[in-house]
Amino acid sequence: MPLSIRDRKLLWARSGNLCTFPGCTQQLVQAAVEAGEHFVVGEEAHIVAHRPGGPRGTSGIAAGLDDIANRILLCPTHHRVIDAQPLAYPPEVLRDFKVSHEMRIRGLLSANERMDAYQLSQYRSVCGSLRTVNAWRFESAAVVVCSFGSDPVPSAGDKWRGAGLEFKQIHDVAGVELLFTSSEADPDVEYWVNASTFHLVQSTYEPEAGELVPFVERQFVVGVLPAVRSTRLLLQPPASGIPTLRDVLLTLRNLNRGQAAEAEVLLYRFRNAGLADPDSALTELEKLRGQWWYDGANSEAATAIAGELNLVKAHRSNSR
Known part of the structure; x- marks a missing residue:
């Protein structure tokens, strides 16, 4: 079964237009000789084969074989390499390739090395087994971001972008509140702080533009528990002339x-x-x-x- 349009865009965006095989610098979409033309050389490979008899295939497993987590992008050469040598490149090795490549594309340096909003070590216990990747201190509370996916990366204007994240308010007196959870399967969210407000923007697929666009902005006024929540719709009803x-x-x-x-x-x-x-x-x-x-x-x-x-x-x- 093919990936959905949204998942395919996520898979290719997170690859950075490069083959996932370590050390390969092959671009997956290349410019043709004709001006303005491009052609695709990248190939989507299953980490665990879709069929039991395929490379890295396993009988008895059906769920998740068509998920984005079970796909890896490769150049044609390295697609043949991994399929011809399934014992040398089993699923766990390919998953490591995928995670390492996507983390490198997200910023080359880990978000922890870049993070200067607050001392992350003070909030490691809040995230438990997850990684503490962002923290902002307010007068009587803090907002802490925990990652169960790839690390987020800096965006323009002191903003951050990522997926597979939990956002929590840690109040000095009243306790801990989960503000929002972003799945790895969803488009990246963009988030930032302004005064006492934490902002988070979710995206969605826009069929007319053929791309991901901002859908809704969530705002959390912290310092009280629960946080004061509000939303602002960014995707508006279409103008006249669009199908009803x-x-x-x-x-x-x-x-x-x-x-x-x-x-x-x-x-x-x-x-x-x-x-x-x-x-x-x-x-x-x-x-x-x-x-x-x-x-x-x-x-x-x-x-x-x-x-x-x-x-x-x-x-x-x-x-x-």
Whole structure:
């Protein structure tokens, strides 16, 4: 089963356009001789083979074989190398290749070496078995970031970006509060502090632009427990001329066999059309479960979209 559009963009973005094999500097997308043209030489390989008889295949394992965590990007040469020598390059070795490469792309130096917002050592116990990667001190509290994935990297304007993170408020008197958790499977979040407020921006897939764009900004005023929370929607309902919710639904219900790949883009167009009326969109989205194409990547996209529409619904309710 192919990766979803969103997961494929994440996989390629985290590779930095370079082969994951240690020491290889082969670019995976290269410029052609014709001006403005590019061609793809990179190949997506399974860490554990999709079939039991494939390289590094194992019988009895089905769950997770099509996840982004089980994919690695390689140049054609090193794809052949690992498949021809599965004993020399078993799954655990390839997972190490993937993690090391993505951490190097994220910043070459670990975030701990760059971090100067606060002394991280004071908050290691808060993160337990996770790594403490950021901490900011306020008057009566601190915000601590714990990583269970790759380390975050600095972004523009004293901001940070990453995924696989837990964000916690540590109050001097009242205790610990989990503010937010970012999954490794989701797009990177961007976060920063300003005065007594912690800001976090989540992204989503935008089908018309064909890229990840900011979806919502979460704000946490710390120093009190629980933190004062608010959200600001960054992805707005589309302007006129964009297909309506009814139009997209009609197309989704009439997809022919062989058009399953088109369903994911249509689902995100459905999300855009439903931003103005999330209640109706959620009702209609649930009715799509019986469609023949509703599985795999399309099912995952529908679940993510339901979460986004529920967030929009809650935001509208709290704003009244």
